[in-house]
Amino acid sequence: MSIQIQRKKTRQVSVGPVKIGGNAPVAVQSMTNTFTHDIPATVKLIHRLEAAGCEIIRVAVPDMPAAEAIRSIKNQIHIPLIADIHFDYRLALAALKAGADGLRINPGNIGSNKKVKAVADQARDYGVPIRVGVNAGSLEKDLRKKYGVTPEAMVQSALRHVELLRSFDFHDIKISIKASDVLTTLEAYRLLSSKTDLPLHVGVTEAGTLYSGTVKSAIGIGMLLYEGIGDTIRVSLTRDPVEEVRVGYEILKALNIRQRGPEIISCPTCGRCQVNLFSIVDQIESALMNKTIPIKIAIMGCVVNGPGEAKEADIGIAGGAGQGILFKKGKVVKKVKEKDLVKVLLEEVEKIEELRN
Amino acid sequence: MSIQIQRKKTRQVSVGPVKIGGNAPVAVQSMTNTFTHDIPATVKLIHRLEAAGCEIIRVAVPDMPAAEAIRSIKNQIHIPLIADIHFDYRLALAALKAGADGLRINPGNIGSNKKVKAVADQARDYGVPIRVGVNAGSLEKDLRKKYGVTPEAMVQSALRHVELLRSFDFHDIKISIKASDVLTTLEAYRLLSSKTDLPLHVGVTEAGTLYSGTVKSAIGIGMLLYEGIGDTIRVSLTRDPVEEVRVGYEILKALNIRQRGPEIISCPTCGRCQVNLFSIVDQIESALMNKTIPIKIAIMGCVVNGPGEAKEADIGIAGGAGQGILFKKGKVVKKVKEKDLVKVLLEEVEKIEELRN
Numbered sequence: 001m002s003i004q005i006q007r008k009k010t011r012q013v014s015v016g017p018v019k020i021g022g023n024a025p026v027a028v029q030s031m032t033n034t035f036t037h038d039i040p041a042t043v044k045l046i047h048r049l050e051a052a053g054c055e056i057i058r059v060a061v062p063d064m065p066a067a068e069a070i071r072s073i074k075n076q077i078h079i080p081l082i083a084d085i086h087f088d089y090r091l092a093l094a095a096l097k098a099g100a101d102g103l104r105i106n107p108g109n110i111g112s113n114k115k116v117k118a119v120a121d122q123a124r125d126y127g128v129p130i131r132v133g134v135n136a137g138s139l140e141k142d143l144r145k146k147y148g149v150t151p152e153a154m155v156q157s158a159l160r161h162v163e164l165l166r167s168f169d170f171h172d173i174k175i176s177i178k179a180s181d182v183l184t185t186l187e188a189y190r191l192l193s194s195k196t197d198l199p200l201h202v203g204v205t206e207a208g209t210l211y212s213g214t215v216k217s218a219i220g221i222g223m224l225l226y227e228g229i230g231d232t233i234r235v236s237l238t239r240d241p242v243e244e245v246r247v248g249y250e251i252l253k254a255l256n257i258r259q260r261g262p263e264i265i266s267c268p269t270c271g272r273c274q275v276n277l278f279s280i281v282d283q284i285e286s287a288l289m290n291k292t293i294p295i296k297i298a299i300m301g302c303v304v305n306g307p308g309e310a311k312e313a314d315i316g317i318a319g320g321a322g323q324g325i326l327f328k329k330g331k332v333v334k335k336v337k338e339k340d341l342v343k344v345l346l347e348e349v350e351k352i353e354e355l356r357n
Numbered sequence: 358m359s360i361q362i363q364r365k366k367t368r369q370v371s372v373g374p375v376k377i378g379g380n381a382p383v384a385v386q387s388m389t390n391t392f393t394h395d396i397p398a399t400v401k402l403i404h405r406l407e408a409a410g411c412e413i414i415r416v417a418v419p420d421m422p423a424a425e426a427i428r429s430i431k432n433q434i435h436i437p438l439i440a441d442i443h444f445d446y447r448l449a450l451a452a453l454k455a456g457a458d459g460l461r462i463n464p465g466n467i468g469s470n471k472k473v474k475a476v477a478d479q480a481r482d483y484g485v486p487i488r489v490g491v492n493a494g495s496l497e498k499d500l501r502k503k504y505g506v507t508p509e510a511m512v513q514s515a516l517r518h519v520e521l522l523r524s525f526d527f528h529d530i531k532i533s534i535k536a537s538d539v540l541t542t543l544e545a546y547r548l549l550s551s552k553t554d555l556p557l558h559v560g561v562t563e564a565g566t567l568y569s570g571t572v573k574s575a576i577g578i579g580m581l582l583y584e585g586i587g588d589t590i591r592v593s594l595t596r597d598p599v600e601e602v603r604v605g606y607e608i609l610k611a612l613n614i615r616q617r618g619p620e621i622i623s624c625p626t627c628g629r630c631q632v633n634l635f636s637i638v639d640q641i642e643s644a645l646m647n648k649t650i651p652i653k654i655a656i657m658g659c660v661v662n663g664p665g666e667a668k669e670a671d672i673g674i675a676g677g678a679g680q681g682i683l684f685k686k687g688k689v690v691k692k693v694k695e696k697d698l699v700k701v702l703l704e705e706v707e708k709i710e711e712l713r714n
Contacts (some may be wrong), residue, residue: 137666207622222575265565267595268601271416298563
């Protein structure tokens with residue numbers, strides 16, 4: 001099966017070396033939750049995020065020490081860094097000077113047009129793009145009054161800010177337009193996408209805990225990507241940001257947009273299952289966590305249904321009482337003692353990895 | 358914001374007292390992973406599932422002891438039970454006799470038409486519906502040959518089995534048509550929905566681990582529900598089935614289809630956050646786990662953005678260094694010491710619960 005999603009072609013911008021929009025792969029990003037001025041903690045987190053596949057990192061810049069920390073952080077990391085600025089345009093100027101590869105601002109809360117122009121001018125000089133980040137929760141009063149907190153108001157807010165930046169001859173713009181409500185987020189992005197060819201940063205904001213945040217992000221981001229909308233994604237969880245990156249890739253994998261690392265198919269187990277499949281799956285998932293090889297692995301509870309139901313897997317195991325099987329593309333390769341199932345599967349994955357390299 | 362999804366009207370069937378299709382709410386179901394013949398373990402799990410909101414439970418019936426256990430299990434639980442049968446029609450007859458409220462069979466692997474007729478006749482006598490459950494992994498050879506493992510082949514397989522049941526004057530039918538691949542599952546259900554008004558059981562099969570399974574189920578089930586397709590859902594995770602139910606409700610909540618329990622909005626924290634929000638969120642989530650009151654709760658990291666960005670929440674807290682705030686519908690109600698934030702919020706939720714009762 002190889003159904004492929006058609007992505008909408010957008011204008012391309014570059015965040016450091018990472019291209020966003022056009023034909024570029026959908027980039028996965030996250031945001032640190034350390035104090036940005038705590039350089040060792042921030043760098044350590046970014047290194048963990050890089051290992052998980054994070055391609056762009058955003059840091060909060062609430063004050064000058066945070067802005068100034070960017071230089072040292074940048075020297076120690078390997079992915080582009082975006083400075084997230086609210087309220088004070090001088091923080092944006094300082095972040096640019098310190099080497100930020102991108103800015104995220106809400107021009108509406110940066111102050112006068114003159115201040116926005118100062119930021120736009122300096123960003124242009126540095127060749128740095130700006131994301132106009134609109135949140136349903138912080139819309140301008142006039143738009144709230146006219147439209148309520150609606151997709152229409154969010155889109156108007158975004159486009160107004162884009163026009164302001166363009167009036168200063170600034171064009172390297174991305175847009176985000178997030179709500180914590182999935183249905184509002186969907187309608188807002190669809191409307192926005194119909195009105196602009198600027199690249200879009202897609203996410204559901206304040207998505208919440210692991211369960212609700214993962215579900216809301218998967219539906220919201222997933223459905224937009226399915227419709228071809230979205231050039232970079234950020235999953236928002238109240239959790240270790242590494243889990244945001246992990247969920248981001250799961251969304252891309254589920255939609256066959258990008259592959260990173262193994263895809264594990266496993267049955268939910270039922271009264272037919274005679275092995276401890278939860279433990280087997282956990283062992284295999286942990287062992288393969290940092291692999292980048294795209295390979296489809298099936299871990300099935302019973303020998304009867306296993307190989308047949310997981311025909312599309314490159315490789316798989318199915319459990320049985322005392323004895324399981326190893327199969328490839330639905331065909332049984334050999335019988336394996338239950339206690340050796342994990343070991344044998346991991347060895348086979350290594351072999352496939354070597355063959356492909 | 359109250360965007361509402363329009364659901365496709367389907368023919369209604371009843372699984373015990375639970376209506377599926379027509380105007381009935383989308384029912385959340387799960388499947389036990391105990392040995393069905395281990396009655397105490399199975400009953401204990403079903404009780405946990407009931408507490409989590411599971412509305413229909415399915416059990417595997419691989420042998421006669423499992424079929425016979427149904428009677429005793431049924432006597433101890435409060436939700437309808439569906440027997441999952443493969444290969445042997447006598448197990449279906451035995452399950453019906455033992456009091457199953459529904460059958461899930463794949464008529465293609467039950468054997469001759471005569472055997473299928475025996476099952477249909479007895480199910481009709483007992484007033485029990487049958488789910489025709491097609492899996493991409495176990496399609497009939499002739500269909501695989503003609504169409505490949507495609508949505509078209511899956512739909513043809515389902516409709517062929519439906520016609521067979523109808524030829525025996527059996528009509529209380531649900532259909533499922535699952536693949537482990539999200540894009541295939543989507544296309545299969547869309548095609549099926551365009552060809553029948555029978556109620557549909559929706560899910561992505563062998564969805565996998567907590568992360569990939571939640572993401573695949575959220576996108577697959579979520580997108581179909583968004584399009585109005587689906588009358589009952591089952592999330593498939595290689596995990597405690599209670600988590601399947603939890604994810605199921607998160608999908609329904611995210612799409613504003615059903616409410617069950619609090620919806621927690623929480624920010625992902627950033628360098629502006631001065632409290633341990635992860636711990637606060639975990640404490641609140643645990644404390645409210647078994648509440649059924651539909652209430653939107655915001656848990657935000659900073660006083661500056663918190664109340665504004667979470668205006669739509671019924672109630673919320675925002676952290677600050679030493680001192681946070683309690684807010685309702687975006688308006689600050691009072692300042693609260695950091696250490697009291699959780700306690701004060703939980704008390705307020707109790708008050709709202711009492712007022713609504």
